[in-house]
Amino acid sequence: MIRSHYNVSRLLNTQMKTQVKNALNEIDGVKMVNVDLARSSIEVGYDESIDESTIKQCIENVGCKFE
Template structure:
């Protein structure tokens, strides 16, 4: 399993956190989603069949912004 970590902004409340987790869980190949709203970070576990750009697009479509490191 591959893991990717992003610093994100836009998780203002638990509703957005739930929307983000549900949206990512619908993508084939994603096996784990850990969201830390306090730190503004997300960790996603996925397999080789999942494209990293698909994960990024999903996060941004929910309304969160990926912060550059």
């Protein structure tokens, strides 16, 4: 399993946290998602079969921006 950590902006509240988690969990092969509102960070564990750009695009589609 690959683990990636992303620092993002626009992660504003628990509703946004839930949207990010739900969106990432819909991707086949995502094994774990941790969203830290206080640090504006997202950690994702996923299979090698997933391209990291798929995960980044999913996060951006929810409304977050990478720092």
